Amino acid sequence: MPSTSRSYDARPSYEPVAGQVVAGWPAAVAELPPGPLTLSVDGPAALDWALLADGLSAALRSRGREVELMDVRHHYAPDAAERITARPAPVGDPFFTPLSEARVGDLFDTVPRAEGLPDDGVVVVFGPGAGLCEPDVLWYADLPKRYAEAAVAHGHLPVGVNLTGPGEPGQLVGLFYTDWPVLDRHRDAQAPRIDRWIDTQEASAPASLDGATMRGTLEHLVRGPVRTRPYFNSTPWGGQWAASELGFTPEGGNTALGYELIAPEAGVLIGRRGGPQVEIPFQLLCVLHPKAMLGEEVHRTFGTSFPIRFDYLDTIGGGNLSLHCHPQEQYMREVFGWPYTQHETYYITASEPGAQVLLGLTEHADPDVMRRQVEDAIAQGTPMAVEDHIQTHPATVGQLFMIPAGTPHASGAGNLVLEVSATPYLYSLRFYDWLRKDAAGASRLLPYAHGFANLDTTRRGDDVTKDLIQQPRTLRAGDGWREEIIGALPEMFYAVHRVVMAPETGITDDTAGRFHILNVAAGQGAVLETRHAGSHFLAFAETITVPAATGPYRIRPVGGDEVHIVKALVVER
Numbered sequence: 414m415p416s417t418s419r420s421y422d423a424r425p426s427y428e429p430v431a432g433q434v435v436a437g438w439p440a441a442v443a444e445l446p447p448g449p450l451t452l453s454v455d456g457p458a459a460l461d462w463a464l465l466a467d468g469l470s471a472a473l474r475s476r477g478r479e480v481e482l483m484d485v486r487h488h489y490a491p492d493a494a495e496r497i498t499a500r501p502a503p504v505g506d507p508f509f510t511p512l513s514e515a516r517v518g519d520l521f522d523t524v525p526r527a528e529g530l531p532d533d534g535v536v537v538v539f540g541p542g543a544g545l546c547e548p549d550v551l552w553y554a555d556l557p558k559r560y561a562e563a564a565v566a567h568g569h570l571p572v573g574v575n576l577t578g579p580g581e582p583g584q585l586v587g588l589f590y591t592d593w594p595v596l597d598r599h600r601d602a603q604a605p606r607i608d609r610w611i612d613t614q615e616a617s618a619p620a621s622l623d624g625a626t627m628r629g630t631l632e633h634l635v636r637g638p639v640r641t642r643p644y645f646n647s648t649p650w651g652g653q654w655a656a657s658e659l660g661f662t663p664e665g666g667n668t669a670l671g672y673e674l675i676a677p678e679a680g681v682l683i684g685r686r687g688g689p690q691v692e693i694p695f696q697l698l699c700v701l702h703p704k705a706m707l708g709e710e711v712h713r714t715f716g717t718s719f720p721i722r723f724d725y726l727d728t729i730g731g732g733n734l735s736l737h738c739h740p741q742e743q744y745m746r747e748v749f750g751w752p753y754t755q756h757e758t759y760y761i762t763a764s765e766p767g768a769q770v771l772l773g774l775t776e777h778a779d780p781d782v783m784r785r786q787v788e789d790a791i792a793q794g795t796p797m798a799v800e801d802h803i804q805t806h807p808a809t810v811g812q813l814f815m816i817p818a819g820t821p822h823a824s825g826a827g828n829l830v831l832e833v834s835a836t837p838y839l840y841s842l843r844f845y846d847w848l849r850k851d852a853a854g855a856s857r858l859l860p861y862a863h864g865f866a867n868l869d870t871t872r873r874g875d876d877v878t879k880d881l882i883q884q885p886r887t888l889r890a891g892d893g894w895r896e897e898i899i900g901a902l903p904e905m906f907y908a909v910h911r912v913v914m915a916p917e918t919g920i921t922d923d924t925a926g927r928f929h930i931l932n933v934a935a936g937q938g939a940v941l942e943t944r945h946a947g948s949h950f951l952a953f954a955e956t957i958t959v960p961a962a963t964g965p966y967r968i969r970p971v972g973g974d975e976v977h978i979v980k981a982l983v984v985e986r
Contacts, residue, residue, distance in 0.1 A: 421659045421952050425640040426682035426690055430633045432626035436689035437618040438472035441609060444623065445550060448478060449530035453548035454539040454611070455603065457596050458576040459561035460554055462486075464616055466539055479534030483527060486540045493520045497576070498591050499750065508860040509840070510590040512750035517542045517599040520576075541576055541596060544603050553603065554611040554619070557692055558678045559644060561588055563664070589839050593677065601700040601717070604628075612691040620689035627693060628701065630683055635702040637946020638931075638957045638966075641679035641695050645671045645727070649849050652731030654763060654829045659954060671725030673956040674930060676718075676836055695719070698960075708927035708961030711983050714906075719836060720753065721907050721981050723932055723956045726830040729765060734823040735846040735859075736771060736799060739837075741819045741867045748863075749840060756905045757816040757834035759824060760979055761808050762934050762954070768808040768827030771799070773820060773877030778802040780870055787844050787861050794856070797845045804877055811935070811977070813900040813909055815881040819869030831932060833900075833909050833981050842867055885911065893918035901984065912968060912978040914939070919969040929959040932979045937972030 435441065445452065454465065462484065470480045490496065497515035518524065524545045527536035538546045544553070565585050575587040576595060607624040614620075622630075645655050647665020655661045655668035672678060676695055684690030699719050703712040707719065714720075726734065739755035746752060759770060783802045789795040803821055806814070808828050816822050816834075821844065824830045842864035846857045872880060885897040893915035900909040911934075912920055922929070931951065933939060938952040941959070943966045950971070951957050959966060970976035 419950070419952060421954050422640075423643060423660065424682060425642065426684060426686055427630065427634060427639070428685055429622060429626050429630045429683055431629060432623055434620050434622045434684035434689045434691055436615070436620050438468045439475065441552075441611065441619075441621045442469070442472045442476060444609070445535070448533040448535055450549040451527040451530065451536045451538060451546070452550045452552065453543040453546050454537065454552045454554050455544035455599070456541065456554035457556060457561070458541050458592060459564070460556050460613055461616055462540055465554060465613065466537065468617065469537060473535055473537070479531040481527075481531065481534065481536045483525065483536060483538045484540050485525060485538060485543050485546065488525045489520045490522045496520065497595055498587070507858065508586070508863070509749060510586060511748065512594045513591045514750070515595050517595060518545055521545075542599070544599070550608050551603065551606060552609040552611055553600065553607045554613050555692070555694070556613050557680055558593065559646070559672070560614075563646065597677070597696065600694070601696070604697055604700055610691055610693065614692070620684065620691050622683060622691050627683070627691075631693065631698055631701055634681065635698050635705045635960050636962050637943050638941050638949040638959050638963065639681060639698070640955065640957050641674050642682050642692060643671060643673050643956075645669070645725070649851070650728060650732040650734055652727040652729040652829075654727045654729040655725065667731060668727045669731065671727060673723040673725060673932070674958060675722045675724055675838055702962075705962035706928060706960045708924070710985075711927050711961070714983075715753070720983060721930055722832070722834050722836045722838060723930055723981070724832045724834075724838075725762075726759075726824050726828070726832060728824055728826045728828050728830075729763065732826050732849075733771075733847055735841070735843045735857075736803060736821060736823045737841045737843040738821050738864055738867055738869075739816075739818045739842060740840050740863070741869070744867050745818070745837070745840070751837050753835060753837070753906070754818045755835050755837040755840050756818055756907075757832055758900050758909055759814040759816065759822075760831040760833055760909070760934065761810050761812050761828060762831050763829040764808040764810055765827035769805045769825040770808050770814050770828070771803045771805055771821070771823040771825060772814050772816065773804045773822070773881060774870065774873035775802060775804055776874030778873060780865065780868060783844075784861070784865055787859075790845055790848060791856065791859060791861075794848055796848060799845065806878075806882060812882065815883065815900050815902055815905070817869070817881075817902055817904050819867050820872070820881070821868065831934065831979060833979065835907070891920070894920045896920065896980075906983055906986075907981055908984045910980040910982070912980055914968070914970040914976045914978075916970060916973050916975070919967055921965065921967050923965045924959055924961050924963050926961055927983050928961045930956065930981045931959060931968075932956040934977045934979045936970060936974050936976030939971055939976055939978060940969045942967040942969065
């Protein structure tokens with residue numbers, strides 16, 4: 414039985430089904446077959462490839478093997494950057510580009526090949542795209558995306574982060590809309606044949622796992638509940654709740670944005686506690702086992718994209734979020750290249766007295782006046798009369814606020830918001846940021862033109878309260894428990910439910926062919942009991958995915974208080 418007394422676990426992990434995670438280059442190279450051979454080490458641009466090549470070649474030479482190195486980045490075509498970067502609309506947009514549809518192979522005129530292998534030696538081909546060089550052995554070296562994002566944002570690693578700029582300063586726009594989609598497609602295509610997965614978070618002694626064991630472990634995990642590794646990053650508006658209550662200590666000094674489950678960046682830790690561990694992208698569960706993870710119908714609609722995310726917005730002890738909206742469906746497809754858009758919801762997990770949520774237009778809001786005030790705020794530093802245009806609502810604990818695309822909104826100061834939203838997360842079309850300055854004293858650039866192009870002016874006044882601040886509707890109930898719908902709209906592809914359980918009760922559920930996501934929003938925690946994948950304890954504030962293949966399961970509350978679980982699922986159409 415799992416422990417039922419622990420608090421929030423910031424490093425949930427799972428043991429490999431066979432084999433073991435090892436640490437250091439010597440342990441990794443010990444598994445190589447005798448030579449001569451070509452070893453390709455592929456991976457993202459943000460790795461320290463020089464350090465990797467030095468460590469790997471030293472380990473090989475220590476075993477008496479001759480080594481030759483080939484950096485594939487030196488073989489990129491002169492116009493590689495132009496080939497893979499989608500052009501923004503309008504041209505020159507500093508905020509967004511469409512998602513690149515390019516392939517890593519587009520970086521090359523001709524993919525290089527290793528020639529003249531030394532006797533019992535190894536030609537190490539390394540860098541993004543190395544896996545295309547027809548190697549005898551393929552390794553994939555990874556660094557979770559949060560490292561590159563933080564490096565660019567804070568200037569700690571300004572050069573060499575982007576795929577097309579090994580000698581250029583890093584840019585977030587390049588990371589988000591070119592590097593990540595191009596490299597993710599490349600990684601996903603290689604996943605079935607990777608011979609070793611290497612986690613370079615400890616660059617001098619990377620942890621690694623052989624490819625067959627990695628795939629076997631993912632095949633096992635997709636049959637039952639699985640948590641991803643959470644983390645928090647900092648922003649100018651960030652609060653302190655997750656630092657004080659969950660023990661996170663982010664470098665930026667606050668816990669603004671908590672990544673509970675944002676599939677494109679999420680990872681699953683594999684390895685024994687206290688020993689070396691590798692962080693495997695959650696997305697590989699969807700790529701290698703799409704029907705088992707997502708369900709057949711969801712897979713048919715969304716492909717291998719995991720379509721729902723859970724994250725925290727912590728403004729307790731912080732400030733207001735910027736006022737913003739998200740792209741409407743057609744705009745998202747035609748301008749940004751995503752096949753579905755960024756619908757959101759805010760669930761209030763905790764709040765301070767007087768805290769508010771800004772949501773929806775007032776009855777008499779005038780978008781033209783609003784735009785003039787936004788432009789005056791940017792150009793002259795004139796405060797915007799937000800209350801003239803945007804409604805405010807009490808941030809009552811347990812209330813869900815629906816935020817369909819195009820709806821202006823922001824969490825006010827003093828809230829812990831659980832965002833239950835569609836997976837796209839990089840398209841906040843900001844109108845107003847309360848005249849905040851950055852560290853250099855400059856005003857934040859705001860993509861307000863995109864915002865006004867997507868502003869939904871049809872839902873306003875009382876319709877906002879009626880449609881977007883819904884009252885719970887009981888779906889089913891029993892002795893001491895109930896499941897209620899707390900948010901659903903025709904234009905949104907997912908619904909948000911809440912399971913409420915008195916102590917010493919429980920509820921049975923069934924994925925019925927589509928994944929569920931669960932979060933303990935109140936109470937000590939709960940135990941999930943499955944037919945084929947054992948039990949899994951979930952503490953307060955933790956989030957877990959229940960893959961479609963899980964089938965029937967039972968939730969049992971823990972502790973002497975009522976337990977509330979927020980549940981999201983893709984609705985049937």
